[in-house]
Amino acid sequence: MGQFQTSAYAPGAHPDLPPPPSTVGIVGWLRTNLFSSVFNSVLTILAIFLLLVAVPPLLDWSIFDAAWMAESKDDCLKNPDGACWGFVTSRFGQFMYGFYPSAERWRVDLVGVLTVLLIGMVLFGKGKIRGYGVLIFLAPFPVAAFILLYGGVGLTVVETNQWGGMMLTLVIAVTGITASLPLGVLLALGRRSNMPIIRNLCVIFIEFWRGVPLITILFMASVMFPLFMPEGVNFNQLLRALIGVALFSAAYMAEVIRGGLQAIPKGQYEAASALGLGYWQSMRLIILPQALTIVIPGIVNTFIGLFKDTTLVLIIGLIDFLSAVNTGTQDVKWSAFTVPMTAYVFAAIVYFIFCFGMSRYSISLEKNLATGHKQ
Amino acid sequence: MKTFLKTTVAGAAAIIIAGAAQAATLDDIKKAGVLKCGVSQGLPGFSNPDDKGSWAGIDVDYCKALAAAVLGDAGKVKYVPLSAKVRFTALQSGEVDVLSRNTTWTFTRDTNLGINFVGILYYDGQGFMVRKKLGVKSAKGLSGTAVCTNTGTTTELNVADYFKANGMKSKLVAFEHANEVVAAYDSGRCDVYTTDRSGLAAQRTKLKDPNEHMVLPEIISKEPLGPAVRQGDDQFGNIGRWVLNALIIAEELGVTSKNVDQMMSSKSAEIQRLLGVKGKYGSYIGLDAGWAARAIKAVGNYGEMYDRNVTPLGLARGVNNLWNKGGILYAPPFR
Numbered sequence: 093m094g095q096f097q098t099s100a101y102a103p104g105a106h107p108d109l110p111p112p113p114s115t116v117g118i119v120g121w122l123r124t125n126l127f128s129s130v131f132n133s134v135l136t137i138l139a140i141f142l143l144l145v146a147v148p149p150l151l152d153w154s155i156f157d158a159a160w161m162a163e164s165k166d167d168c169l170k171n172p173d174g175a176c177w178g179f180v181t182s183r184f185g186q187f188m189y190g191f192y193p194s195a196e197r198w199r200v201d202l203v204g205v206l207t208v209l210l211i212g213m214v215l216f217g218k219g220k221i222r223g224y225g226v227l228i229f230l231a232p233f234p235v236a237a238f239i240l241l242y243g244g245v246g247l248t249v250v251e252t253n254q255w256g257g258m259m260l261t262l263v264i265a266v267t268g269i270t271a272s273l274p275l276g277v278l279l280a281l282g283r284r285s286n287m288p289i290i291r292n293l294c295v296i297f298i299e300f301w302r303g304v305p306l307i308t309i310l311f312m313a314s315v316m317f318p319l320f321m322p323e324g325v326n327f328n329q330l331l332r333a334l335i336g337v338a339l340f341s342a343a344y345m346a347e348v349i350r351g352g353l354q355a356i357p358k359g360q361y362e363a364a365s366a367l368g369l370g371y372w373q374s375m376r377l378i379i380l381p382q383a384l385t386i387v388i389p390g391i392v393n394t395f396i397g398l399f400k401d402t403t404l405v406l407i408i409g410l411i412d413f414l415s416a417v418n419t420g421t422q423d424v425k426w427s428a429f430t431v432p433m434t435a436y437v438f439a440a441i442v443y444f445i446f447c448f449g450m451s452r453y454s455i456s457l458e459k460n461l462a463t464g465h466k467q
Numbered sequence: 468m469k470t471f472l473k474t475t476v477a478g479a480a481a482i483i484i485a486g487a488a489q490a491a492t493l494d495d496i497k498k499a500g501v502l503k504c505g506v507s508q509g510l511p512g513f514s515n516p517d518d519k520g521s522w523a524g525i526d527v528d529y530c531k532a533l534a535a536a537v538l539g540d541a542g543k544v545k546y547v548p549l550s551a552k553v554r555f556t557a558l559q560s561g562e563v564d565v566l567s568r569n570t571t572w573t574f575t576r577d578t579n580l581g582i583n584f585v586g587i588l589y590y591d592g593q594g595f596m597v598r599k600k601l602g603v604k605s606a607k608g609l610s611g612t613a614v615c616t617n618t619g620t621t622t623e624l625n626v627a628d629y630f631k632a633n634g635m636k637s638k639l640v641a642f643e644h645a646n647e648v649v650a651a652y653d654s655g656r657c658d659v660y661t662t663d664r665s666g667l668a669a670q671r672t673k674l675k676d677p678n679e680h681m682v683l684p685e686i687i688s689k690e691p692l693g694p695a696v697r698q699g700d701d702q703f704g705n706i707g708r709w710v711l712n713a714l715i716i717a718e719e720l721g722v723t724s725k726n727v728d729q730m731m732s733s734k735s736a737e738i739q740r741l742l743g744v745k746g747k748y749g750s751y752i753g754l755d756a757g758w759a760a761r762a763i764k765a766v767g768n769y770g771e772m773y774d775r776n777v778t779p780l781g782l783a784r785g786v787n788n789l790w791n792k793g794g795i796l797y798a799p800p801f802r
Contacts, residue, residue, distance in 0.1 A: 165672075172675070182518045191520045253547055315553050318560035329562070409508065409549045409557070419509035419516060419548075421646055424779050427511065427672040429653065432646040 165428035175434040183420045190256015199240045252330040256411035264402040271338035276345025301343035309336040314408035341398045348390040352383030385461045392454035396447050492703035504530035505549045505563035511669035512780045513569045522546045525776040526567040532762035533710050541765035555580050567694040585707035587693045590786045592686035594664040606685035610635035615648050615657035625688040649673045668780045705752045713759040715798040717768035724767035741801050
């Protein structure tokens with residue numbers, strides 16, 4: 093044993109040696125993350141090769157060869173190998189606001205800013221601030237937003253058939269989302285209720301709306317519904333679509349929330365009763381906070397699905413964001429082969445930004461509300 | 468499923484509408500101060516919003532002319548974009564007053580849907596486009612090719628009928644949106660692109676190299692596109708019909724948007740009748756004397772409408788020329 097150097101140190105007094113060079117620095121990172129086994133090495137090399145093949149042409153197309161400024165298709169046809177961003181910039185207003193008059197677009201912007209502020213209050217505010225946020229969001233805000241968007245009270249009236257683009261998409265999505273959550277909670281509670289009439293009504297409602305595709309609901313709302321109305325009674329097309337979307341997503345939301353309710357152990361219900369809490373108190377204070385936290389991923393999943401489903405309203409002639417993009421590509425002035433490609437890439441980026449934002453928020457919310465009970 | 472839905476809706480619509488005789492569309496429009504006009508969701512040359520968001524196209528011009536005649540202001544039009552599926556219901560239920568949406572006039576639509584067509588604004592027909600490389604000079608030589616088209620339109624059925632009647636085989640590939648059809652055709656997935664000739668001309672400019680393609684001479688269907696109004700209101704039907712006729716007659720008589728004021732003092736009796744200088748023709752359809760003059764001043768005569776909207780697609784007048792200039796455009800006399 094004496095020939096080993098270690099004997100020079102007392103037990104436990106050996107100074108820390110640097111880690112082996114192959115596990116630190118860039119080399120170490122590469123070894124652990126990219127080349128940890130033969131299979132992973134092959135995959136890494138393949139991925140690098142694919143990136144080399146795909147990225148330069150993509151950059152060329154989207155940036156270096158692109159027509160950034162263009163008045164019409166002729167400017168874009170000069171760069172046939174590049175994107176035609178000039179199309180997107182000249183139609184940007186229409187993509188965002190539809191046919192909303194330019195002079196009145198500040199109203200839409202204002203509603204947008206208010207929405208973001210309120211959502212910020214609800215999402216990131218603490219205690220009272222959040223409470224106020226929720227209250228404003230549910231009661232005065234929809235009224236104010238409607239007056240701002242539609243007009244009246246001194247503002248020029250902008251008919252809903254002039255609404256369009258991203259604004260319309262957001263109006264439908266936000267309405268659907270805000271209406272579906274409370275409705276979904278009520279339906280989920282109703283479905284688990286002990287009262288047979290309420291339970292059965294909720295079951296029928298949920299199963300009916302879940303059993304019918306959204307496209308059929310929209311189609312019925314816009315095609316069949318007016319035929320059953322008396323002559324001259326004209327229910328606003330957008331309102332019909334909004335109600336359809338809200339009820340449809342409420343049914344889905346109800347089932348997501350019911351999943352959360354079922355995951356709460358029976359002991360929690362019993363403990364709530366033992367404390368002397370009534371039904372609504374125990375739901376509000378004990379059960380729902382836990383149940384909703386569990387199903388955050390499911391709720392956000394439904395929101396994202398709803399956001400993307402809103403594009404189905406183009407079937408009933410509402411010009412939402414995607415429909416505005418589609419319509420733009422049909423203009424003779426922009427009738428070039430690079431235009432549709434650019435338009436759809438732009439649409440994909442915009443949808444991605446919104447959906448990715450929602451998903452990131454859901455992750456941060458899960459972290460904030462984590463109580464350490466996760467398994 | 469689609470067909471089933473369509474049939475159900477059409478049937479229900481017919482039953483409900485049959486009972487309700489509509490009346491006084493004119494009064495409603497005057498009361499509202501705006502004409503509700505159903506247009507497409509974007510079809511080049513017919514109805515399409517420009518970069519500024521204002522609608523343009525030959526279908527749109529008809530609405531403007533109608534608004535000018537009825538309300539005295541071509542700007543008082545509320546455009547309602549309609550999908551192909553909801554267009555007839557929108558007209559039946561009163562969501563729009565007139566449907567000016569590149570709609571083919573057919574027997575069933577005219578008789579069974581509670582609507583009436585008031586005339587033909589554009590004579591279209593289904594054609595074929597192929598690559599020049601394919602070496603085909605006639606549609607008869609298209610046997611065994613892959614044919615691209617849109618779903619849910621009569622074009623699909625027409626092409627199937629045509630190939631069957633001529634004992635030819637083909638593979639039909641259908642897509643939802645025109646952009647997809649163009650992309651599929653351009654990438655070589657199909658040899659043939661079929662749709663209305665106006666559509667072919669418009670979509671052709673979206674191909675990578677439009678000069679490598681040619682439109683075959685055959686036209687395999689009649690597609691008379693025209694505006695429609697609700698059935699049961701003859702007065703408004705007459706207004707719709709005669710606004711269209713007035714635009715055609717104006718071209719025959721050489722009345723344009725620019726010279727309409729000078730033409731008021733024309734010696735020609737028919738021009739005097741058309742522009743309301745002589746006679747009380749407006750009162751027969753519930754309008755004032757200057758209705759036609761206003762319509763012509765707002766959008767020009769038929770030729771001006773065509774040149775402004777359809778010529779940029781690269782389509783010559785062809786059959787859409789006046790009857791005395793080699794076309795089939797023919798309006799009854801104004802007397």
